[in-house]
Amino acid sequence: MHKSLVSITDYSKQEILSILESARDFEANPNRKTLDGKVIATLFFEPSTRTRLSFETAVVRLGGSIIGFSDAATSSSVKGETLNDTIHMVSCYADAIVMRHPLEGAARYAAEVSPVPIVNAGDGANQHPSQTLLDLYSILKTQGTLENLTICMVGDLKYGRTVHSLIQAMSHFNPTFKFIAPDELRLPEEYRVFCRQKGIPFTESRELNDNFNDADILYMTRVQKERFLDQIEYERVKNVYTLCNDMLAASKSNLKILHPLPRVNEISMDVDKNEKAYYFQQAQNGLYVRQAIVSKVLGLIE
Amino acid sequence: MEKELKVAALRNGTVIDHIPAVKLFQVVSILQLKNSHYPITIGNNLESKHIGTKGIIKIADRILSDDETGKIALIAPNATINIIKEYKVVEKRPLVPADEVHDLVYCANPVCITNHQPVPTNFYVLKEDGQVKLKCRYCEREFLREEIKLKKK
Ligand SMILES: [Zn+2]
Numbered sequence: 001m002h003k004s005l006v007s008i009t010d011y012s013k014q015e016i017l018s019i020l021e022s023a024r025d026f027e028a029n030p031n032r033k034t035l036d037g038k039v040i041a042t043l044f045f046e047p048s049t050r051t052r053l054s055f056e057t058a059v060v061r062l063g064g065s066i067i068g069f070s071d072a073a074t075s076s077s078v079k080g081e082t083l084n085d086t087i088h089m090v091s092c093y094a095d096a097i098v099m100r101h102p103l104e105g106a107a108r109y110a111a112e113v114s115p116v117p118i119v120n121a122g123d124g125a126n127q128h129p130s131q132t133l134l135d136l137y138s139i140l141k142t143q144g145t146l147e148n149l150t151i152c153m154v155g156d157l158k159y160g161r162t163v164h165s166l167i168q169a170m171s172h173f174n175p176t177f178k179f180i181a182p183d184e185l186r187l188p189e190e191y192r193v194f195c196r197q198k199g200i201p202f203t204e205s206r207e208l209n210d211n212f213n214d215a216d217i218l219y220m221t222r223v224q225k226e227r228f229l230d231q232i233e234y235e236r237v238k239n240v241y242t243l244c245n246d247m248l249a250a251s252k253s254n255l256k257i258l259h260p261l262p263r264v265n266e267i268s269m270d271v272d273k274n275e276k277a278y279y280f281q282q283a284q285n286g287l288y289v290r291q292a293i294v295s296k297v298l299g300l301i302e
Numbered sequence: 303m304e305k306e307l308k309v310a311a312l313r314n315g316t317v318i319d320h321i322p323a324v325k326l327f328q329v330v331s332i333l334q335l336k337n338s339h340y341p342i343t344i345g346n347n348l349e350s351k352h353i354g355t356k357g358i359i360k361i362a363d364r365i366l367s368d369d370e371t372g373k374i375a376l377i378a379p380n381a382t383i384n385i386i387k388e389y390k391v392v393e394k395r396p397l398v399p400a401d402e403v404h405d406l407v408y409c410a411n412p413v414c415i416t417n418h419q420p421v422p423t424n425f426y427v428l429k430e431d432g433q434v435k436l437k438c439r440y441c442e443r444e445f446l447r448e449e450i451k452l453k454k455k
Binding site: 007082083084101102103104105106108109123124125126128190 | 321375409411413414415416419420421438439440441442443
Protein backbone atom coordinates (compact mmCIF):
# COMPACT_ATOMS: atom_id res chain seq x y z
CA MET A 1 0.00 0.00 0.00
CA HIS A 2 1.19 3.53 -0.71
CA LYS A 3 1.83 5.97 2.04
CA SER A 4 -0.82 8.41 3.21
CA LEU A 5 0.05 12.07 3.78
CA VAL A 6 -1.26 13.11 7.19
CA SER A 7 1.42 15.40 8.60
CA ILE A 8 4.33 17.26 7.03
CA THR A 9 6.60 15.31 9.39
CA ASP A 10 5.60 12.12 7.51
CA TYR A 11 7.92 13.27 4.73
CA SER A 12 11.71 13.29 4.84
CA LYS A 13 13.72 16.16 3.39
CA GLN A 14 14.23 14.06 0.24
CA GLU A 15 10.51 13.35 -0.12
CA ILE A 16 9.68 17.03 0.30
CA LEU A 17 12.19 17.95 -2.40
CA SER A 18 10.89 15.31 -4.79
CA ILE A 19 7.27 16.50 -4.33
CA LEU A 20 8.40 20.06 -5.11
CA GLU A 21 10.32 18.77 -8.12
CA SER A 22 7.24 17.09 -9.56
CA ALA A 23 5.10 20.14 -8.75
CA ARG A 24 7.44 22.02 -11.08
CA ASP A 25 6.74 19.39 -13.77
CA PHE A 26 3.00 19.73 -13.29
CA GLU A 27 3.23 23.49 -13.51
CA ALA A 28 4.96 23.16 -16.88
CA ASN A 29 2.22 20.79 -18.04
CA PRO A 30 -0.79 20.65 -15.70
CA ASN A 31 -3.14 18.89 -18.14
CA ARG A 32 -2.34 15.21 -18.52
CA LYS A 33 -4.20 11.94 -18.41
CA THR A 34 -2.14 10.26 -15.69
CA LEU A 35 -5.18 9.78 -13.42
CA ASP A 36 -7.32 8.39 -16.25
CA GLY A 37 -9.74 5.84 -14.78
CA LYS A 38 -8.90 6.80 -11.18
CA VAL A 39 -11.57 7.89 -8.74
CA ILE A 40 -10.59 10.26 -5.93
CA ALA A 41 -12.96 10.93 -3.04
CA THR A 42 -13.01 14.37 -1.43
CA LEU A 43 -14.64 14.00 1.98
CA PHE A 44 -15.13 17.41 3.58
CA PHE A 45 -16.67 16.91 7.01
CA GLU A 46 -16.42 20.68 7.37
CA PRO A 47 -16.65 23.08 4.46
CA SER A 48 -13.52 24.58 2.89
CA THR A 49 -14.35 25.63 -0.62
CA ARG A 50 -10.87 26.96 -1.36
CA THR A 51 -9.04 23.74 -0.47
CA ARG A 52 -11.64 21.45 -1.99
CA LEU A 53 -11.71 23.23 -5.35
CA SER A 54 -7.92 23.17 -5.48
CA PHE A 55 -7.76 19.40 -4.91
CA GLU A 56 -10.66 18.70 -7.26
CA THR A 57 -9.17 20.82 -10.05
CA ALA A 58 -5.83 19.07 -9.53
CA VAL A 59 -7.49 15.68 -10.03
CA VAL A 60 -9.75 16.68 -12.93
CA ARG A 61 -6.86 18.27 -14.86
CA LEU A 62 -5.05 14.93 -14.64
CA GLY A 63 -8.05 13.08 -16.04
CA GLY A 64 -9.31 11.60 -12.75
CA SER A 65 -12.87 11.64 -11.42
CA ILE A 66 -14.21 13.02 -8.15
CA ILE A 67 -16.79 11.64 -5.74
CA GLY A 68 -17.55 12.89 -2.25
CA PHE A 69 -19.27 15.58 -0.23
CA SER A 70 -18.47 19.16 0.65
CA ASP A 71 -20.15 19.43 4.02
CA ALA A 72 -20.92 16.94 6.79
CA ALA A 73 -24.59 17.98 6.70
CA THR A 74 -24.97 16.09 3.43
CA SER A 75 -23.00 13.06 4.54
CA SER A 76 -24.01 10.04 6.58
CA SER A 77 -21.91 11.18 9.53
CA VAL A 78 -24.85 13.32 10.65
CA LYS A 79 -26.76 10.05 11.01
CA GLY A 80 -24.11 8.96 13.46
CA GLU A 81 -21.96 6.82 11.21
CA THR A 82 -18.45 6.49 12.59
CA LEU A 83 -15.46 7.82 10.66
CA ASN A 84 -14.20 4.24 10.48
CA ASP A 85 -17.35 3.10 8.67
CA THR A 86 -17.43 6.10 6.31
CA ILE A 87 -13.81 5.49 5.31
CA HIS A 88 -14.41 1.77 4.69
CA MET A 89 -17.52 2.50 2.64
CA VAL A 90 -15.81 5.14 0.50
CA SER A 91 -12.69 3.04 -0.01
CA CYS A 92 -14.87 0.51 -1.86
CA TYR A 93 -15.29 3.13 -4.58
CA ALA A 94 -12.22 5.38 -4.51
CA ASP A 95 -8.50 4.88 -5.17
CA ALA A 96 -7.56 7.61 -2.69
CA ILE A 97 -9.33 9.82 -0.18
CA VAL A 98 -8.74 13.53 0.39
CA MET A 99 -10.35 14.47 3.67
CA ARG A 100 -10.94 17.48 5.86
CA HIS A 101 -12.35 17.01 9.34
CA PRO A 102 -13.00 19.38 12.26
CA LEU A 103 -11.52 16.97 14.84
CA GLU A 104 -7.78 16.82 15.42
CA GLY A 105 -6.22 13.47 14.67
CA ALA A 106 -9.08 12.40 12.38
CA ALA A 107 -6.76 12.03 9.39
CA ARG A 108 -4.19 9.91 11.27
CA TYR A 109 -6.95 7.62 12.45
CA ALA A 110 -8.46 7.43 8.96
CA ALA A 111 -5.04 6.54 7.53
CA GLU A 112 -4.73 3.69 10.05
CA VAL A 113 -8.06 2.11 9.15
CA SER A 114 -8.22 2.92 5.44
CA PRO A 115 -7.31 0.37 2.77
CA VAL A 116 -6.58 3.26 0.35
CA PRO A 117 -4.21 6.22 0.88
CA ILE A 118 -5.48 9.27 2.76
CA VAL A 119 -4.47 12.86 2.05
CA ASN A 120 -5.11 15.16 4.99
CA ALA A 121 -6.68 18.41 3.80
CA GLY A 122 -6.86 19.74 7.36
CA ASP A 123 -7.78 18.12 10.69
CA GLY A 124 -8.98 20.89 12.98
CA ALA A 125 -6.11 23.05 14.17
CA ASN A 126 -3.63 20.21 13.77
CA GLN A 127 -2.15 19.59 10.29
CA HIS A 128 -2.67 20.77 6.73
CA PRO A 129 0.36 19.40 4.86
CA SER A 130 -0.68 20.41 1.34
CA GLN A 131 -0.69 24.04 2.52
CA THR A 132 2.82 23.60 3.91
CA LEU A 133 4.06 22.03 0.69
CA LEU A 134 2.60 24.85 -1.39
CA ASP A 135 4.25 27.35 0.95
CA LEU A 136 7.57 25.58 0.39
CA TYR A 137 6.99 25.46 -3.35
CA SER A 138 6.30 29.21 -3.37
CA ILE A 139 9.48 29.89 -1.41
CA LEU A 140 11.54 27.65 -3.69
CA LYS A 141 10.07 29.17 -6.82
CA THR A 142 10.64 32.78 -5.77
CA GLN A 143 14.03 32.37 -4.07
CA GLY A 144 15.53 29.64 -6.26
CA THR A 145 16.47 27.68 -3.12
CA LEU A 146 15.12 26.66 0.27
CA GLU A 147 18.54 26.79 1.92
CA ASN A 148 19.85 29.52 4.25
CA LEU A 149 16.83 31.83 4.01
CA THR A 150 15.55 34.32 6.58
CA ILE A 151 11.85 33.74 7.12
CA CYS A 152 9.83 36.31 9.03
CA MET A 153 6.50 35.08 10.40
CA VAL A 154 3.90 37.57 11.55
CA GLY A 155 0.58 37.46 13.36
CA ASP A 156 -1.05 34.48 15.02
CA LEU A 157 1.96 32.34 15.83
CA LYS A 158 0.16 30.63 18.69
CA TYR A 159 -2.76 28.95 16.96
CA GLY A 160 -1.63 29.24 13.34
CA ARG A 161 -1.07 25.68 12.20
CA THR A 162 0.48 26.81 8.91
CA VAL A 163 3.20 28.56 10.89
CA HIS A 164 3.97 25.51 13.03
CA SER A 165 4.13 23.17 10.04
CA LEU A 166 6.29 25.60 8.08
CA ILE A 167 8.76 25.78 10.99
CA GLN A 168 8.98 21.98 11.01
CA ALA A 169 9.36 21.73 7.24
CA MET A 170 11.91 24.57 6.92
CA SER A 171 14.03 23.03 9.70
CA HIS A 172 15.60 20.79 7.02
CA PHE A 173 17.01 23.81 5.20
CA ASN A 174 19.13 25.80 7.67
CA PRO A 175 16.75 28.76 8.08
CA THR A 176 16.83 31.84 10.31
CA PHE A 177 13.45 32.74 11.77
CA LYS A 178 12.05 36.05 12.93
CA PHE A 179 8.83 35.71 14.87
CA ILE A 180 6.63 38.80 15.24
CA ALA A 181 3.50 38.44 17.35
CA PRO A 182 1.63 40.13 20.19
CA ASP A 183 2.08 38.49 23.60
CA GLU A 184 -1.35 36.87 23.32
CA LEU A 185 -0.34 35.07 20.13
CA ARG A 186 3.31 34.33 20.86
CA LEU A 187 4.85 31.17 19.37
CA PRO A 188 4.27 28.25 21.80
CA GLU A 189 7.19 27.08 23.91
CA GLU A 190 7.36 23.67 22.21
CA TYR A 191 8.29 25.30 18.87
CA ARG A 192 10.91 27.50 20.50
CA VAL A 193 12.34 24.35 22.09
CA PHE A 194 12.20 22.67 18.67
CA CYS A 195 14.26 25.49 17.10
CA ARG A 196 16.83 25.42 19.91
CA GLN A 197 17.18 21.65 19.64
CA LYS A 198 17.76 21.93 15.89
CA GLY A 199 20.21 24.82 16.35
CA ILE A 200 17.99 27.18 14.34
CA PRO A 201 18.63 30.87 15.16
CA PHE A 202 15.51 32.93 15.81
CA THR A 203 14.44 36.28 17.21
CA GLU A 204 11.11 37.31 18.67
CA SER A 205 9.53 40.72 18.70
CA ARG A 206 6.19 42.40 19.29
CA GLU A 207 6.36 45.12 16.65
CA LEU A 208 6.05 44.69 12.92
CA ASN A 209 7.47 48.10 11.88
CA ASP A 210 10.44 47.34 9.63
CA ASN A 211 11.61 44.33 11.59
CA PHE A 212 11.58 42.31 8.38
CA ASN A 213 14.11 44.38 6.41
CA ASP A 214 16.64 41.54 6.28
CA ALA A 215 14.02 38.86 5.50
CA ASP A 216 13.71 36.88 2.26
CA ILE A 217 10.15 35.77 3.03
CA LEU A 218 7.47 37.65 4.96
CA TYR A 219 4.86 35.12 6.01
CA MET A 220 1.71 36.92 7.17
CA THR A 221 -1.13 35.16 8.99
CA ARG A 222 -4.64 36.07 9.99
CA VAL A 223 -5.14 37.63 13.42
CA GLN A 224 -8.58 36.48 14.47
CA LYS A 225 -10.79 38.50 16.75
CA GLU A 226 -11.97 35.38 18.62
CA ARG A 227 -8.45 34.81 19.96
CA PHE A 228 -8.62 37.91 22.15
CA LEU A 229 -10.31 38.17 25.53
CA ASP A 230 -9.85 41.91 25.48
CA GLN A 231 -11.44 43.52 22.40
CA ILE A 232 -9.55 46.79 22.94
CA GLU A 233 -6.33 44.83 22.74
CA TYR A 234 -7.57 43.23 19.52
CA GLU A 235 -8.19 46.64 17.94
CA ARG A 236 -4.68 47.75 18.87
CA VAL A 237 -3.02 44.60 17.57
CA LYS A 238 -5.06 44.58 14.38
CA ASN A 239 -3.78 48.02 13.45
CA VAL A 240 -0.18 47.41 14.46
CA TYR A 241 -0.07 44.19 12.43
CA THR A 242 -1.39 45.54 9.17
CA LEU A 243 1.24 45.53 6.44
CA CYS A 244 1.09 48.62 4.22
CA ASN A 245 2.95 49.30 1.01
CA ASP A 246 5.13 52.09 2.41
CA MET A 247 6.49 49.70 5.08
CA LEU A 248 8.16 47.73 2.29
CA ALA A 249 10.41 50.55 1.10
CA ALA A 250 13.59 49.31 2.82
CA SER A 251 12.95 45.58 2.41
CA LYS A 252 15.22 43.31 0.37
CA SER A 253 14.66 43.27 -3.38
CA ASN A 254 14.07 39.50 -3.40
CA LEU A 255 11.50 39.68 -0.58
CA LYS A 256 8.20 37.94 -1.24
CA ILE A 257 5.09 38.25 0.90
CA LEU A 258 3.13 35.07 1.52
CA HIS A 259 -0.24 34.58 3.22
CA PRO A 260 -2.24 31.32 3.46
CA LEU A 261 -5.43 33.29 2.59
CA PRO A 262 -8.12 34.33 3.08
CA ARG A 263 -6.79 37.58 4.50
CA VAL A 264 -8.88 39.86 6.65
CA ASN A 265 -6.96 43.10 7.13
CA GLU A 266 -3.39 41.95 7.80
CA ILE A 267 -2.30 43.11 4.37
CA SER A 268 -3.51 46.43 3.06
CA MET A 269 -4.90 46.36 -0.49
CA ASP A 270 -2.21 48.81 -1.58
CA VAL A 271 0.36 46.01 -1.20
CA ASP A 272 -1.35 43.92 -3.90
CA LYS A 273 0.25 45.84 -6.77
CA ASN A 274 3.73 45.64 -5.26
CA GLU A 275 5.77 42.97 -7.05
CA LYS A 276 6.77 41.61 -3.66
CA ALA A 277 3.17 40.51 -3.07
CA TYR A 278 2.99 36.81 -3.90
CA TYR A 279 -0.08 35.51 -2.06
CA PHE A 280 -2.32 35.09 -5.11
CA GLN A 281 0.33 33.19 -7.10
CA GLN A 282 0.97 31.20 -3.91
CA ALA A 283 -2.66 29.99 -3.97
CA GLN A 284 -2.31 29.02 -7.63
CA ASN A 285 0.84 27.03 -6.81
CA GLY A 286 -1.39 24.89 -4.61
CA LEU A 287 -2.86 23.30 -7.71
CA TYR A 288 0.48 21.91 -8.93
CA VAL A 289 1.56 20.82 -5.48
CA ARG A 290 -1.74 18.96 -5.00
CA GLN A 291 -1.32 17.27 -8.39
CA ALA A 292 2.06 16.07 -7.13
CA ILE A 293 0.64 14.93 -3.77
CA VAL A 294 -2.22 12.92 -5.28
CA SER A 295 0.16 11.34 -7.80
CA LYS A 296 2.59 10.45 -5.04
CA VAL A 297 0.08 8.78 -2.69
CA LEU A 298 -1.17 6.72 -5.65
CA GLY A 299 2.40 5.62 -6.35
CA LEU A 300 2.42 7.24 -9.82
CA ILE A 301 5.57 9.21 -9.02
CA GLU A 302 8.49 8.45 -6.72
CA MET B 303 0.32 4.48 69.79
CA GLU B 304 1.08 2.01 67.03
CA LYS B 305 0.00 3.57 63.74
CA GLU B 306 1.65 1.07 61.43
CA LEU B 307 -0.85 -1.03 59.56
CA LYS B 308 0.04 -4.65 60.16
CA VAL B 309 0.11 -6.56 56.96
CA ALA B 310 1.18 -10.09 56.56
CA ALA B 311 4.72 -10.53 55.35
CA LEU B 312 4.88 -11.58 51.76
CA ARG B 313 6.56 -14.83 50.90
CA ASN B 314 6.59 -14.50 47.12
CA GLY B 315 5.26 -11.72 44.91
CA THR B 316 5.44 -7.97 44.41
CA VAL B 317 5.34 -5.05 46.85
CA ILE B 318 4.52 -1.61 45.46
CA ASP B 319 5.27 0.96 48.16
CA HIS B 320 5.38 4.75 48.48
CA ILE B 321 2.41 5.28 46.18
CA PRO B 322 0.95 8.76 46.88
CA ALA B 323 -2.37 8.11 48.68
CA VAL B 324 -4.36 9.93 45.98
CA LYS B 325 -2.86 7.70 43.29
CA LEU B 326 -3.42 4.37 45.01
CA PHE B 327 -6.67 3.45 43.34
CA GLN B 328 -5.32 4.48 39.95
CA VAL B 329 -2.53 1.97 40.39
CA VAL B 330 -5.11 -0.63 41.49
CA SER B 331 -6.99 0.13 38.28
CA ILE B 332 -3.90 -0.06 36.03
CA LEU B 333 -3.06 -3.48 37.40
CA GLN B 334 -6.71 -4.55 37.06
CA LEU B 335 -6.58 -5.95 40.58
CA LYS B 336 -10.36 -5.94 40.79
CA ASN B 337 -10.38 -9.05 38.63
CA SER B 338 -7.30 -10.62 40.14
CA HIS B 339 -7.54 -13.93 41.98
CA TYR B 340 -4.12 -13.62 43.62
CA PRO B 341 -4.10 -12.78 47.35
CA ILE B 342 -3.78 -8.99 47.59
CA THR B 343 -3.21 -6.63 50.50
CA ILE B 344 -3.95 -2.97 49.90
CA GLY B 345 -3.22 -0.24 52.44
CA ASN B 346 -3.83 3.44 52.05
CA ASN B 347 -3.49 6.74 53.94
CA LEU B 348 -0.52 5.36 55.83
CA GLU B 349 1.92 7.81 57.33
CA SER B 350 5.01 8.41 55.25
CA LYS B 351 8.09 10.37 56.24
CA HIS B 352 8.65 11.36 52.62
CA ILE B 353 5.31 11.93 50.93
CA GLY B 354 2.75 12.70 53.66
CA THR B 355 0.37 9.82 53.23
CA LYS B 356 1.06 6.82 51.12
CA GLY B 357 -0.46 3.65 49.81
CA ILE B 358 0.99 0.19 49.53
CA ILE B 359 -0.01 -2.84 47.51
CA LYS B 360 1.20 -6.38 48.08
CA ILE B 361 0.37 -9.00 45.52
CA ALA B 362 1.21 -12.58 46.40
CA ASP B 363 2.61 -15.00 43.85
CA ARG B 364 2.61 -12.52 41.02
CA ILE B 365 5.55 -10.66 39.50
CA LEU B 366 4.71 -7.51 37.60
CA SER B 367 5.62 -7.33 33.93
CA ASP B 368 7.85 -4.54 32.61
CA ASP B 369 4.82 -3.19 30.79
CA GLU B 370 2.91 -2.87 34.07
CA THR B 371 5.91 -1.25 35.74
CA GLY B 372 6.07 1.20 32.84
CA LYS B 373 2.45 2.18 33.36
CA ILE B 374 2.88 2.68 37.12
CA ALA B 375 5.91 4.87 36.40
CA LEU B 376 3.61 7.26 34.53
CA ILE B 377 1.13 7.58 37.38
CA ALA B 378 3.36 7.29 40.45
CA PRO B 379 6.95 7.88 39.36
CA ASN B 380 8.33 7.85 42.91
CA ALA B 381 6.78 4.58 44.01
CA THR B 382 9.06 1.65 44.72
CA ILE B 383 8.56 -1.83 43.37
CA ASN B 384 10.21 -4.78 45.08
CA ILE B 385 10.03 -8.34 43.90
CA ILE B 386 9.98 -10.79 46.80
CA LYS B 387 11.11 -14.41 46.86
CA GLU B 388 11.07 -16.43 50.08
CA TYR B 389 10.52 -13.25 52.16
CA LYS B 390 13.56 -11.56 50.61
CA VAL B 391 13.78 -8.66 48.16
CA VAL B 392 15.39 -10.19 45.10
CA GLU B 393 14.82 -7.28 42.72
CA LYS B 394 14.28 -3.54 43.08
CA ARG B 395 12.45 -2.71 39.89
CA PRO B 396 13.41 0.70 38.45
CA LEU B 397 10.39 2.77 37.42
CA VAL B 398 11.10 3.46 33.79
CA PRO B 399 8.07 4.90 31.96
CA ALA B 400 6.81 2.81 29.05
CA ASP B 401 7.70 4.09 25.55
CA GLU B 402 4.09 3.95 24.40
CA VAL B 403 0.80 3.64 26.24
CA HIS B 404 -2.13 2.03 24.55
CA ASP B 405 -5.67 2.98 25.58
CA LEU B 406 -4.65 3.63 29.19
CA VAL B 407 -5.41 7.36 29.45
CA TYR B 408 -7.71 9.89 27.80
CA CYS B 409 -6.33 12.55 25.49
CA ALA B 410 -6.59 15.91 27.28
CA ASN B 411 -7.40 17.69 24.02
CA PRO B 412 -11.21 18.12 23.93
CA VAL B 413 -11.26 18.26 20.13
CA CYS B 414 -9.14 15.14 19.64
CA ILE B 415 -10.81 12.43 17.54
CA THR B 416 -10.29 9.92 20.39
CA ASN B 417 -12.70 11.87 22.59
CA HIS B 418 -15.50 11.79 19.99
CA GLN B 419 -15.32 8.45 18.20
CA PRO B 420 -14.69 4.91 19.38
CA VAL B 421 -10.93 5.20 18.84
CA PRO B 422 -8.53 3.67 21.40
CA THR B 423 -5.94 6.23 22.51
CA ASN B 424 -2.24 5.85 21.83
CA PHE B 425 0.51 7.99 23.29
CA TYR B 426 4.22 8.21 22.70
CA VAL B 427 6.05 8.83 25.96
CA LEU B 428 8.68 11.54 25.52
CA LYS B 429 11.46 11.77 28.10
CA GLU B 430 13.21 15.12 27.73
CA ASP B 431 15.22 17.10 30.27
CA GLY B 432 14.01 14.94 33.14
CA GLN B 433 10.41 15.70 32.17
CA VAL B 434 7.99 13.06 31.02
CA LYS B 435 5.47 14.10 28.39
CA LEU B 436 2.85 12.17 26.49
CA LYS B 437 2.29 12.89 22.82
CA CYS B 438 -1.02 11.82 21.30
CA ARG B 439 -0.50 9.74 18.16
CA TYR B 440 -3.64 11.31 16.66
CA CYS B 441 -3.90 15.02 17.48
CA GLU B 442 -0.08 15.23 17.97
CA ARG B 443 -0.45 17.36 21.11
CA GLU B 444 1.89 16.93 24.04
CA PHE B 445 0.77 16.75 27.66
CA LEU B 446 2.46 16.66 31.02
CA ARG B 447 1.88 13.58 33.11
CA GLU B 448 -0.25 15.64 35.53
CA GLU B 449 -2.66 16.68 32.75
CA ILE B 450 -3.78 13.22 31.74
CA LYS B 451 -6.66 11.21 33.12
CA LEU B 452 -6.78 7.47 33.44
CA LYS B 453 -9.45 5.62 31.49
CA LYS B 454 -11.94 3.80 33.68
CA LYS B 455 -11.94 0.11 32.88
ZN1 LIG C 1 -5.26 13.49 21.07
